[in-house]
Amino acid sequence: MNDMRMVERQVGTKPIKISGRNVQVYYGDSHAIKDVNVDIEDNTVTAFIGPSGCGKSTFLRCLNRMNDTIDICRVEGTITLDGEDIYDKKVDPVQLRAKVGMVFQKPNPFPKSIYDNVAYGPRIHGLARSKAELDEIVERSLRRGAIWDEVKDRLNAPGTGLSGGQQQRLCIARAVATEPEVLLMDEPCSALDPIATAQVEELIDELRETYSVVIVTHSMQQAARVSQKTAFFHLGELVEFGETGDIFTNPKDSRTESYITGRIG
Amino acid sequence: MPGGVLFLILCTISAVGYVMGRRKAVSVSGGDSRVMHSLLPYHGWNVALAAFLVGLSVMVLWSLLRLLFGFTDPGNNIVSVLSLAAALLAGWTNYARIERNYRARNVVELMMKGILIFASSIAIFTTIAIVLSMLFETTHFFRDYSWTRFFFGLKWSPNFSGNSDLGMLPLLWGTLYVSFIALLVAVPIGLFAAIYLSEYAGPRLRAVAKPMLEILAGIPTIVYGLFALITVGPILRDYFAQPLGLADSGSSVMTAGIVMGVMLIPFVSSLSDDIINAVPQAMRDGSYGLGATPSETIKQVVIPAALPGIVGAILLAASRAIGETMIVVMGAGAAAKLSLNPFEAMTTVTVKIVSQLTGDTDFASPETLVAFALGITLFVLTLGLNVLALYIVRRYREQYE
Numbered sequence: 001m002n003d004m005r006m007v008e009r010q011v012g013t014k015p016i017k018i019s020g021r022n023v024q025v026y027y028g029d030s031h032a033i034k035d036v037n038v039d040i041e042d043n044t045v046t047a048f049i050g051p052s053g054c055g056k057s058t059f060l061r062c063l064n065r066m067n068d069t070i071d072i073c074r075v076e077g078t079i080t081l082d083g084e085d086i087y088d089k090k091v092d093p094v095q096l097r098a099k100v101g102m103v104f105q106k107p108n109p110f111p112k113s114i115y116d117n118v119a120y121g122p123r124i125h126g127l128a129r130s131k132a133e134l135d136e137i138v139e140r141s142l143r144r145g146a147i148w149d150e151v152k153d154r155l156n157a158p159g160t161g162l163s164g165g166q167q168q169r170l171c172i173a174r175a176v177a178t179e180p181e182v183l184l185m186d187e188p189c190s191a192l193d194p195i196a197t198a199q200v201e202e203l204i205d206e207l208r209e210t211y212s213v214v215i216v217t218h219s220m221q222q223a224a225r226v227s228q229k230t231a232f233f234h235l236g237e238l239v240e241f242g243e244t245g246d247i248f249t250n251p252k253d254s255r256t257e258s259y260i261t262g263r264i265g
Numbered sequence: 266m267p268g269g270v271l272f273l274i275l276c277t278i279s280a281v282g283y284v285m286g287r288r289k290a291v292s293v294s295g296g297d298s299r300v301m302h303s304l305l306p307y308h309g310w311n312v313a314l315a316a317f318l319v320g321l322s323v324m325v326l327w328s329l330l331r332l333l334f335g336f337t338d339p340g341n342n343i344v345s346v347l348s349l350a351a352a353l354l355a356g357w358t359n360y361a362r363i364e365r366n367y368r369a370r371n372v373v374e375l376m377m378k379g380i381l382i383f384a385s386s387i388a389i390f391t392t393i394a395i396v397l398s399m400l401f402e403t404t405h406f407f408r409d410y411s412w413t414r415f416f417f418g419l420k421w422s423p424n425f426s427g428n429s430d431l432g433m434l435p436l437l438w439g440t441l442y443v444s445f446i447a448l449l450v451a452v453p454i455g456l457f458a459a460i461y462l463s464e465y466a467g468p469r470l471r472a473v474a475k476p477m478l479e480i481l482a483g484i485p486t487i488v489y490g491l492f493a494l495i496t497v498g499p500i501l502r503d504y505f506a507q508p509l510g511l512a513d514s515g516s517s518v519m520t521a522g523i524v525m526g527v528m529l530i531p532f533v534s535s536l537s538d539d540i541i542n543a544v545p546q547a548m549r550d551g552s553y554g555l556g557a558t559p560s561e562t563i564k565q566v567v568i569p570a571a572l573p574g575i576v577g578a579i580l581l582a583a584s585r586a587i588g589e590t591m592i593v594v595m596g597a598g599a600a601a602k603l604s605l606n607p608f609e610a611m612t613t614v615t616v617k618i619v620s621q622l623t624g625d626t627d628f629a630s631p632e633t634l635v636a637f638a639l640g641i642t643l644f645v646l647t648l649g650l651n652v653l654a655l656y657i658v659r660r661y662r663e664q665y666e
Contacts, residue, residue: 069553097554098556104551108550121557124556178555
C-alpha cells in the first residue's frame with residue numbers, strides 16, 4: 001500500500017449527501033443487506049470494498065433505485081438524498097436517476113454514434129435548448145471523460161467500435177453529461193487494462209470536485225488510491241466505515257484486517 | 266430382393282462391422298486402450314460407416330444409371346449382389362487396416378463431414394431443381410405468348426378455347442395490395458404486442474399470453490379463410506362498403522388483407538419478441554441509469570438495437586403474405602381486377618396459379634403454362650424481398666455491433 005497518498009487526505013467536514021439508515025435488502029427469501037447505516041459525503045470518493053457476494057453492488061444499486069427493475073428485490077429502511085427519502089412514494093425513480101448517475105461494470109455504450117451516446121441524457125432531460133448548446137455539452141462531457149482528444153474527429157462513428165477502455169470512459173462521459181449530483185460506479189475498471197484503469201482513476205479524482213462519487217471495487221489498491229472514505233462489507237453487513245487511511249492502516253474490526261491482509265475474501 | 270430388405274441387410278452388415286472392428290481393436294490394444302491412436306469405438310464406427318456408405322452409394326448410383334440408360338434389373342438381383350459385395354469389401358478393407366497406429370478417428374470424422382455436406386447440399390440442389398423445372402415450363406409459355414403482353418398486360422381473362430389475355434399486372438396488383446393491407450394490420454399490432462410482452466408484461470402474464478399468441482400461428486389458413494368468408498367479409502360489406510357506397514360484395518381486398526394481417530400478427534410478434542429479448546439487459550440498465558423512462562429506453566435504445574432483426578421479421582411476414590393462397594380465395598374472391606377501391610373483389614397470383622392448373626388441363630396450352638411464369642415471378646419477388654432483408658440486416662449490424 002505504498003501508493004496511499006495520506007498527505008492529500010483531508011479529514012471530512014463536508015456536507016452529507018446520501019445517508020442510509022437501517023437499510024435491509026431482500027432477494028426473495030435471502031437477506032442480502034443487513035441493517036446498513038452509512039453517510040456518504042459530498043465532493044468525496046467513497047469506496048465500497050469486500051469479498052464477492054458481500055452486497056456492496058446491491059447496496060450501490062439501492063442508492064439510485066436500480067433494484068426497482070428486479071422484481072424479487074425488496075428494500076427496507078430509509079435512504080435519503082439531501083435529506084429526502086428516495087424510497088418515498090412521491091419520488092419518481094426516473095428523476096432520482098437523473099440526479100444519481102451510474103456507470104456499470106461492463107462498458108455498455110448504446111448502439112449509436114459517440115455523439116448520440118453522450119447526447120442521450122441531455123436530450124431526454126431537455127438540458128440543451130439548441131444544437132450548439134448540445135454540441136457544447138457533448139464536448140465538455142467528453143473532455144471530462146478524458147476521451148475528447150481520441151474521439152473528436154469521429155463523433156459520428158459508433159460508440160461500440162471503441163476499445164474497452166475508451167468505451168468505459170465514453171460511458172463515464174455519458175453519465176457526466178446528464179449533470180448528476182452523485183455518480184455511482186460499479187467496478188468501473190474491472191474490464192480495463194492497467195493503463196485505461198489509471199486514466200479512469202485519474203478521472204474519478206477530478207470528478208470529486210463536482211460530484212459525490214461512490215465506487216465499488218475489488219481492488220484494495222484502487223480503493224486506497226482513489227477514495228477518501230472506505231466502507232467494508234462482509235456477508236451483507238457493513239463491517240467498518242471510515243477514513244480510507246484508517247481502514248487500511250488501522251482497521252478496528254478483525255474482519256476488516258483479515259480482508260485487507262488477504263486472509264478472507 | 267426388394268430394396269427395403271437390401272437396406273436392412275446393409276444395416277446388419279454395418280452393425281456386425283462395428284462389433285468386429287471394436288473387438289479387433291480391443292485385441293490389438295492388448296487390454297490397454299491408451300496404446301491405440303484412436304479410441305476403441307472409432308475403430309468400430311470406421312468399419313460400420315465404410316460398409317454402410319459404400320453399399321448405399323452403389324444402390325443410389327445404380328438407380329441413377331437405370332434412370333439414365335433405361336435398362337431393367339428384374340428382382341433387383343444385380344444391384345443386391347453389387348452393393349452387398351461392395352459394402353463387405355469396404356468394411357473388410359477398413360477392418361484389415363486396424364492396428365495401433367491406424368488413425369480411425371480421422372477417417373470417421375472425414376466420413377461424418379461428408380455426410381453433413383451431403384445433407385446441407387440437398388436443400389440447395391432442390392432449390393436449383395425447382396427453379397430449373399419452372400424455367401423450363403416458362404420458356405415453353407413464352408414461346409406461345411409474348412412476354413411483353415404477359416408482364417405489361419392490363420387484362421387477365423384466360424379462355425381455354427384460345428385467344429386469351431394473360432396480363433400479369435392485375436394479379437400482381439392484387440397480391441401487393443392484399444399484402445400491403447395485411448402488413449398494415451400485422452406490423453403495428455405485432456410489434457406493439459412484442460414490446461408489451463418483452464418489456465412490460467410480468468412473467469406470469471407472459472407465460473400465458475405468449476403461447477396464446479402463438480396458437481394463432483398454428484391455425485390452418487383455410488380456417489382463417491372461413492372466418493374471412495362468413496364473418497369479416499359480411500361485416501365489412503354491411504357496415505362499411507355498402508353504407509359508404511363503395512361496393513357491395515362480401516369478398517374484398519380489405520377482408521383478405523385484414524384476416525391475413527391477423528394471421529401474421531403472431532409471426533411478427535413472436536420473432537420481434539425474441540429479438541427484443543436478445544438485446545442485452547446492460548443496454549437497458551445503462552439507459553435507466555441515466556434517468557430515462559422505460560418508454561424512452563424502448564424507443565431510443567432497445568428498438569434501434571433490435572431493428573435489423575425486426576426488419577427481418579417484417580420482411581419474412583411479407584414473404585408469407587405474398588405467398589398466401591387460401592385466405593385470398595375465400596376472402597378476396599377470384600376476379601382479376603385493377604382497382605384502388607379496397608372493398609372490391611380482387612385476386613392474387615397464387616390464386617390464379619391454382620385455378621389455371623386445377624381441373625382437366627393439358628400442359629401445352631399457354632393458359633396452363635402461364636401458371637409457371639406466374640410461379641417464377643412470385644419466386645423472384647420473394648427472393649428479392651429476402652435479399653433485401655439480408656442486406657438491411659447486414660448493413661445495420663455493421664453499424665450496431
